[in-house]
Every structure is written in structure tokens, then in C-alpha cells.
Amino acid sequence: MIDVCGAEKTFMMHLQGGIELPVVRGVSFRVEPGECVVLSGPSGAGKSSILKMVFGSYRCDGGRIGIRHHGGMVDLAAAEPRQVLSVRRSTIGYVSQFLRAVPRVPSIDVVAEPLTASGMARADARDRAGALLRRLNIPERLWSLPPSTFSGGEQQRVNIARGFICDLPILLLDEPTASLDAANRAVVVELIGQKKRQGVAMVAIVHDDEIRRVIADRIVDVTAFASAA
Amino acid sequence: MVEPRSDGLEDPPLLVAEGLGKDYGRLTACKDVSFVLYPGEVLAVVGESGSGKSTLLQLLSAQLTPSAGRVSYRMRDGMLRDLAALGEAERRFLFRTDWGYVHQDPAQGLRMAVSAGANVGERLMAVGWNHYGRIRDTASSWLQRVEIDTARIDDAPRTYSGGMRQRLQIARNLVTEPRLVLMDEPTGGLDVSVQARLLDLMRNLVNELGLAAVVVTHDLAVARLLSHRVMVMKDGRVIETGLTDQVLDDPREPYTQLLVSSILPV
Numbered sequence: 109m110i111d112v113c114g115a116e117k118t119f120m121m122h123l124q125g126g127i128e129l130p131v132v133r134g135v136s137f138r139v140e141p142g143e144c145v146v147l148s149g150p151s152g153a154g155k156s157s158i159l160k161m162v163f164g165s166y167r168c169d170g171g172r173i174g175i176r177h178h179g180g181m182v183d184l185a186a187a188e189p190r191q192v193l194s195v196r197r198s199t200i201g202y203v204s205q206f207l208r209a210v211p212r213v214p215s216i217d218v219v220a221e222p223l224t225a226s227g228m229a230r231a232d233a234r235d236r237a238g239a240l241l242r243r244l245n246i247p248e249r250l251w252s253l254p255p256s257t258f259s260g261g262e263q264q265r266v267n268i269a270r271g272f273i274c275d276l277p278i279l280l281l282d283e284p285t286a287s288l289d290a291a292n293r294a295v296v297v298e299l300i301g302q303k304k305r306q307g308v309a310m311v312a313i314v315h316d317d318e319i320r321r322v323i324a325d326r327i328v329d330v331t332a333f334a335s336a337a
Numbered sequence: 338m339v340e341p342r343s344d345g346l347e348d349p350p351l352l353v354a355e356g357l358g359k360d361y362g363r364l365t366a367c368k369d370v371s372f373v374l375y376p377g378e379v380l381a382v383v384g385e386s387g388s389g390k391s392t393l394l395q396l397l398s399a400q401l402t403p404s405a406g407r408v409s410y411r412m413r414d415g416m417l418r419d420l421a422a423l424g425e426a427e428r429r430f431l432f433r434t435d436w437g438y439v440h441q442d443p444a445q446g447l448r449m450a451v452s453a454g455a456n457v458g459e460r461l462m463a464v465g466w467n468h469y470g471r472i473r474d475t476a477s478s479w480l481q482r483v484e485i486d487t488a489r490i491d492d493a494p495r496t497y498s499g500g501m502r503q504r505l506q507i508a509r510n511l512v513t514e515p516r517l518v519l520m521d522e523p524t525g526g527l528d529v530s531v532q533a534r535l536l537d538l539m540r541n542l543v544n545e546l547g548l549a550a551v552v553v554t555h556d557l558a559v560a561r562l563l564s565h566r567v568m569v570m571k572d573g574r575v576i577e578t579g580l581t582d583q584v585l586d587d588p589r590e591p592y593t594q595l596l597v598s599s600i601l602p603v
Contacts, residue, residue, distance in 0.1 A: 119587075120589070121594070122590070122591030122594050122595075123591070123594050123595060123598060160586065160587075164580065164583070165580075165582045165583060165586050165587065166583070166586065166587045167579070167583055167587055167589070189565070189566050189579060189580045189583075190375065190378075192580055193565055193580070208561075210533065210536060210537050210540065210562055211533035211537075212533050212534060212537060213537055224544075225544060
């Protein structure tokens with residue numbers, strides 16, 4: 109599903125006198141359907157950057173990000189913006205570390221939005237969103253409130269619900285369990301297991317050793333891709 | 338971000354700008370701007386005051402004649418036509434039906450002394466509607482869509498608050514189901530709380546109606562929430578362009594990095 113080959117990324121910091129900040133180089137790994145690959149390495153090693161390169165938020169300075177999309181392979185590192193959008197609409201989902209939502213939109217609609225955007229009727233989308241929120245232990249009385257009023261852990265769960273609601277063949281997870289308690293961590297582990305059984309290919313960043321052990325089919329050590337500064 | 342509904346990769350472009358430029362004597366307001374806009378796509382044009390973004394919007398809507406280059410638009414019959422080659426009457430018809438133009442100052446886009454209902458109904462009459470009851474019903478359903486109390490339908494917009502006026506302007510523009518909407522700083526001059534409500538409303542409408550839009554804004558948060566793609570302008574030129582999250586999360590040009598790093602954290 110994912111075939112990353114020789115991808116590299118350098119930040120050019122123009123405001124800091126044009127310092128070049130090499131992040132990663134020679135990033136290569138593959139992910140098969142139903143497999144969860146966990147990126148490991150210390151903070152700052154470039155794990156989140158790699159995830160963003162795979163999603164197309166960060167532009168690569170070299171290499172290839174091969175994604176299976178609509179039966180063919182698309183190189184996201186060279187794709188047109190419209191093609192990247194198409195890939196995100198029907199192939200890749202991304203659960204970011206932090207929730208970024210429009211103010212004043214009720215949580216249930218924040219979660220349902222990926223479904224309505226792809227054409228599902230609002231009522232059906234809300235039903236599915238509600239089911240997922242319930243599973244993640246967000247009480248029903250909070251659904252009509254915007255997530256900005258929630259605690260960090262609750263926001264994170266809304267974010268997870270929004271990311272898991274779609275049936276996309278690829279899912280990227282950036283620390284999905286970071287601010288969750290044990291019960292909710294278990295729910296997320298369960299959700300990941302379910303996605304695996306559905307054949308979803310996943311790339312995840314998790315710092316919790318216990319969770320990593322449970323969800324990882326393979327570990328890719330990011331320090332191997334460190335750029336020599 | 339709002340996603341366009343269909344995959345749409347096979348759709349032909351709706352609006353094509355090629356080498357657009359505008360000089361005022363020795364002053365260059367806009368130079369060598371080219372881009373393609375597809376149906377359902379929202380493009381944000383960002384940059385600070387004087388960067389040429391408003392000039393660009395006026396060039397795109399044929400309110401200004403370009404000094405160089407051209408703008409083509411795909412008419413409802415599927416033909417891509419050069420705007421400069423359209424007759425004045427044809428252009429005006431396009432403006433009244435297929436296009437919307439949302440001004441920063443609603444007073445410029447509304448008739449302040451006539452009722453809200455008439456403001457919305459007027460656009461329908463311009464496309465040949467003549468049944469008073471139907472016009473009023475449609476106007477009233479649009480007021481509801483933009484969250485204006487229909488009890489206020491007979492009041493003139495000068496009695497409205499700034500946020501209500503802006504929502505009325507949007508209703509007036511969208512009532513004819515245009516395919517392209519051009520917006521000039523649509524949330525400028527509004528309180529933040531009113532901005533949030535307007536942004537949410539615009540996002541939903543753009544998504545439901547599958548509109549293509551060009552949104553000029555100096556507010557990167559507006560670009561982030563509304564647009565698929567961003568074009569950064571400086572001194573009349575496009576200096577960086579790409580997917581919205583690419584440009585905002587991974588800005589490449591020194592000026593874009595400055596813009597992005599200048600956002601005040603809350």
C-alpha cells in the first residue's frame with residue numbers, strides 16, 4: 109500500500125539566516141495491507157516529519173512516496189495538488205497529534221465531517237459519529253459542544269474518532285494515545301486491531317512501549333535515516 | 338478544510354488565468370499570475386496589503402482590464418471563453434448569474450436601503466424569476482440558511498449588524514446557484530466570534546453546493562479553514578503556491594516563512 113523509497117527532507121530556515129536543517133534522508137520502507145508499522149526513535153529524529161511526508165503535508169526534497177490509490181501507484185512526492193487531495197479523500201487518513209477544528213462546530217459534526225464531505229447523508233454520518241464517540245467514552249451530553257471546550261484527553265478522543273470514522277485503506281497515526289487514560293488507550297488499541305482486520309495499512313508513532321508492543325507488526329527505526337548535519 | 342465532493346480529476350478547469358498583469362503607469366500592481374481553478378476547488382490568495390491580491394480579484398472578475406495576459410472561464414455550455422472577448426452584456430449576465438462576488442464591506446455588495454428580502458430577490462429577478470411568492474419563499478429560505486431570522490426579511494440591511502450584513506451578502510450571492518464565488522477579505526472587519534460563525538457557514542455552503550471559490554485574505558487562519566490550495570503574493574507576484582497545509586506547515590520562501598511565523602499564538 110505504501111512504498112517509500114529514498115525520501116529526504118531538509119528545512120531551510122530563512123528567518124534564521126538561512127540555516128539548513130537536514131531532517132531525514134534515504135527514508136525507505138513498505139507497508140502492506142493489514143499491517144501496522146511503528147516508527148521509532150528519540151524525539152526530534154524525524155518521525156512526525158516522515159508521517160507528514162507520507163501524507164503530503166511536507167514536500168519532499170528527493171525520493172519517492174508511493175501510495176496505492178484507485179488501483180494504481182501514485183508518487184505523492186511528485187503529485188499535483190489535485191491528485192494529493194484525491195488521495196486524501198479516498199485513500200489516506202491522518203490522525204494528527206492535535207485537533208484543529210472550526211470554532212463553534214459541535215463535536216459530533218467535527219467527527220462526522222469526513223463522512224458528509226464524501227457524500228454521506230448528515231443523519232447517517234451523525235449516527236456513526238455518535239457510535240464512535242460513545243465507544244471512546246465521550247458522554248452524549250458533550251456531543252453538541254465544540255471540542256475547544258473539552259479537556260486535552262477528550263479533544264484527543266474526538267480527534268481519534270474523526271480519524272477512524274472513514275473506511276480508508278491507509279491510516280497514519282501520530283501519537284494517538286498520548287494523553288489518554290488506560291481505559292481509553294485500550295479502546296484505541298481495539299480500534300487499531302479492527303482496522304488491521306479490515307486490511308488497513310497503518311503507520312504509527314507511539315511512545316508508550318506497552319502499546320507499541322501490542323500494535324506493531326514491524327518497527328522501523330528512524331535513526332537510520334538521520335541526516336548527517 | 339472542505340473537500341470537494343467528487344474525485345473530479347477528469348473535470349475540465351472552470352477558470353484559467355494566464356500571465357495576468359496590471360500596471361498603473363510605472364507601478365506594477367500584479368505581474369505574471371497564472372493558475373487553473375477546477376470546479377469545487379477553493380483557492381486562497383494570501384499576502385499583506387499592497388501585495389496585489391485585490392487587484393488580482395478584480396482582474397479575474399473582469400472589473401479591471403489586464404495590461405497583460407488573459408482570463409478564461411468555462412461557460413455553462415462547456416466552452417472555455419476569454420473574458421475580454423465577451424460582450425459587455427454577456428459579461429454582466431455572467432456576473433449576475435454564474436458568479437458571486439463577496440465584498441469585504443457588505444455595503445458595497447448590498448443595497449442598504451431596500452429590504453433584505455429584496456436584496457436576495459433582486460438577483461433572482463435578474464435571471465428572469467417573476468413570481469412574487471416564489472421569490473419571497475426562496476429569499477426567506479436563504480435567510481434561514483445563512484442564519485438570519487426571517488422575521489427580519491422586510492428590514493433593510495442598514496438596520497443589521499456587521500455579521501448579519503455579511504451573511505446577507507452571501508445569501509444574495511448564492512441564491513442564483515453560481516459556480517464561482519470571488520471573495521475579498523470576507524471576514525475582515527468582523528468580531529472574532531462573528532468570524533468563526535461566518536467561516537463555518539461558508540465552509541458548509543461551499544461544500545454542499547460544490548462551489549469553486551477564490552478567497553483573498555490576509556488571515557492565514559481563514560485560508561487554513563476554507564481553502565484547498567494557497568497562493569502567496571508579494572509585490573504583485575506569486576511567490577509560492579501549493580496545497581494549503583503544505584504552504585502553511587512547510588513554507589519554503591522566506592516571505593512565506595515570515596508570514597507563517599508571524600501568527601500570534603492564542
